Amino acid sequence: MRRRPGARREPGAWVTMSENWLDLLLRDASPDELVRHGDHRALAGDGANEAVEAERETAAALRLHALLQQRAQRANELAALNDIAGRLAALQAPDDLLPEVVEQARRLLGADLAYLGLVEDEGLRIKVTSGALTPELLDVSIPLSKGLAGTVIAQGAPMWTSDYRSARTFRHDDSADVAAAAENMRGLLGVPLRLRGRVLGALFAAKRQERHFAEHEVTLLSSLAAHASVAIDNARSLARLTAANDQLARSTATLEQTLRWDQRLTRVVLRGGGVEDLLAEVDSMVEDTVLFVAHGTDLPRELVPVEDAVAETLAAPPDEPALLTLPDRYVLCRRVAAGDHDFGTLVLTGPDAPGDDDARLLGRAVPALAIALVGERAAAEATRRTRDSFLIDLVTTRGGDTHARSQRMRLAGLDPRVSYTVMVVQPTGAVTDARRAVERLASPKGTVVAEHGARLIVVLPTSRPEELRGQWAGARGAPAAGTAGISGPARGTAALARSFAEAQQTLDALAALERQGEAATADQLGLYRILLSHTGRRQLDDMYEQLLGPLRAEQERRGVPLLETVRVFLNEGRRPTAAADRLGIHINTLYQRLGTVDRTLGAHWRDPLHALDLQMLFRLRDSSESLEP
Structure with missing residues (x-):
């Protein structure tokens, strides 16, 4: 990647060439360092190809860096949630507990305002706020039949709106609207606080601009609300916290493992590996056998014994994984496609049932394999077109x-x-x-x-x-x-x-x-070979003029289609009735035309041999005219 116009290189700012892309990513190098490394590689090369390759590698490294940062952010959020859960469990007084909940909610979601309300009588009363600009929101009571808060309480489920002022998915409450206007609330997300099957209240996070809340943000705030509810009831808090931690651990392990797989597959693609290299890499990650079956090709020898069982699945692989249970093995299939092109099926087969990790790995391998197949297909197409041009040039030019x-x-x-x-x-x-x-x-x-x-x-x-x-x-x-x-x-x-x-x-x-x-x-072609040369076609024209020229002249003089009459008469086996029907004329009209032909060509034209010559002449003449440019 070439250095951006106007960019300055500070002394000592270069990363060393002893570091490779993986080293930079592992030590969490900044995007600027990655760009400088790409610049250095481009400048160290000796041609345009090296510069293009360095630019491609830099783009891939930046994408991977962004992915790592995103995963790190998710891990930080999960870790923060765990930390908050512990701190909430240690808090005993409600006056200390509720402010901690809303403060952490605002911080985790990067919200401008967070607040919490508890159900009292027939309404939801706002107890604590964090980030409020006015006292208008505190102690407001919202009817359970109105507002976004009422919908969250009634349904016991999260709900959000990108713009509270213009939202029409719930009935607005005047007191809530006054407080929202005072705080200039726009984007608003609310989640319920549950305890023993009852909804105790709701936790809210708001932005002062329009905001669409992502699924993970909804999940994050819901988790915090769950921890807050658990903290209110210490007995249930311990049980739910343990379950949440177990799930978080499994999710983190899954994310880390998926990241390791992606890194390994990405390295294969970055170093220019093809389909076989990717299959070998995937095969090294599992205990069973990994195969790729392209459409229209013979089955690998490992699948020949079970050809009938897997043929239908391989012919039209589903978009989702397909698991076939056979007497002596399991076969897990994943479709490999790019755009509208279906390349074939990625297959995992072995004696034991594949686990969730095997299915996830197969899913991660499919996009990388599709990219490699697209590259190979493009290369093959370029080779084919080049060879085509050589052959066409060879046979269409002389000398x-x-x-x-x-x-x-x-x-x-x-x-x-x-x-x-x-x-x-x-x-x-x-x-x-x-x-x-x-x-x-x-x-x-x-x-x-x-x-x-x-x-x-x-x-x-x-x-x-x-x-x-x-x-x-x-x-x-x-x-x-x-x-x-x-x-x-x-x-x-x-x-x-x-x-x-x-x-x-x-x-x-x-x-x-x-x-x-x-x-x-x-x-x-037999007799019709005469059509292949200009000389033969000229001779055919001379013969046509010699035998039928007088009849054509008579036709032009009379304005009567005499040539077509002769052609149809001969094609119908010299049967007058059939010829008249084909021409769409009366039989007497046909006889009159034939009489004119007799006077022009002589009666001998009806003799079998002469008639056959004329019939072939018509046929050859028609074919010759269709060959003319």
């Missing part, structure tokens, strides 16, 4: 330095010494989905797939392109991948470029012939 093109061929994952077949695929759906479908096919080792616009380029290490047509038709998932043009074999960069161009042309011809879902080489 250039032979050595350089051979090097690009290797970078694209191809061997210049191997013969390849090129397949260009037009998917029926999204090109990314089609790519996954093609990659799942049983292709030879060394096959390379790349996205090229809305199409796929598949380069396979085989010298028999004609065999791919049968394999494509019989391959599971191939129809979903779409139509494919095939060309080869090709060895070397120039041959690959030629094969790619021919595969593109073959695919275009298949599309023009409406043969979707097929795969074919140029030779497998």
Whole structure:
């Protein structure tokens, strides 16, 4: 992290490079020290990458420092609560007890004002205050049917409002409102004082600004109120204090253990560890086996014997932990996801039932593992795109330095010494989905797939392109991948470029012939191979003009669709009735048009051989026009 503009470095203010991030965090270094350490690391590096890495490490250290401070604050609050409980238990006189309660409530919550009231007759009378600016609040009596105090007493539960003046969740009391206005109370939290199932009164903490109270603040004030109630009745005080201390000890132990886990996992991520490193770290913290099962992959050998039992859970892992009890083992599963992407399942398996610590550890490991998987996925995507660009450049450009093109061929994952077949695929759906479908096919080792616009380029290490047509038709998932043009074999960069161009042309011809879902080489197109070259299409145009040019001229002169009439007549097997129905004209109109065709072309055009020639000419002509740019 670079030094902030205008920041001054005091003499001796640098932390030494002998200290690492962990040392600084363990000795509770200040954020400024952490920033200076990051500055030093950035300046000590010899390039932009080191500076970026130092900045990333500094940001992570600052986040961890904030987390440590937050945990320390919680521990301080819990420790203070314990201390207050002891002091309250030692107090015997009510006159000493109640002021101590409200003073500690104000201090713990950082409130401007704290006060305590006890139930007397039909109202709550304010007995003591701490932080009051006026005497208006002291000795005020609030009806139990009104005010926030009345709601707390009636429900026996905590309640708070961010702005007492504008709150509409309870009925306001005039005397309480006058006192609140005098003290300028805004944010107000109240908790009940309970004893033997009865509510003795309520304890309040207030701010003179609008304030939203967090859950832990509600819990903290409630705990203090509980201790205050217990202190009123010494017998019950001892029992409840013991229970509270036990719970606090367990909570503190849990927090400390969770923090240690987070520190260990964070260290793995900070030093650049991947998925396997994180799994090894988690595995070292438990006695059982920890596994990660990615979606669509085979089960690890440890889970193969129980595949049927866990398959459904692994296929759709729940958001909450799932515990499977099997005859010889337990399997605890946690979903690993980031955003909308579901990576798979983190699994803990062993002969003994996992404890609460195991479940918590698995929960702490899931976010770190998701971060590592996101990083690996991003790296893999960058690698894939780079390789795609090398392959596309290789097959779409010709010429250039032979050595350089051979090097690009290797970078694209191809061997210049191997013969390849090129397949260009037009998917029926999204090109990314089609790519996954093609990659799942049983292709030879060394096959390379790349996205090229809305199409796929598949380069396979085989010298028999004609065999791919049968394999494509019989391959599971191939129809979903779409139509494919095939060309080869090709060895070397120039041959690959030629094969790619021919595969593109073959695919275009298949599309023009409406043969979707097929795969074919140029030779497998048969007569339609004439469509693949400009020369063949020009010859086709010449033949069309020679045989049907006079009829087209007659059509333009008369304004009657004679060419379409001939096309439909031939396609309907030279059956006049069927042709008239298809054209939507009267049979006599058809005969009149056919008579014009006879006079223009000669009657021999109806002979079977001549009719077949014309029918093929129409078909080829239509396909040729659809291939024109």
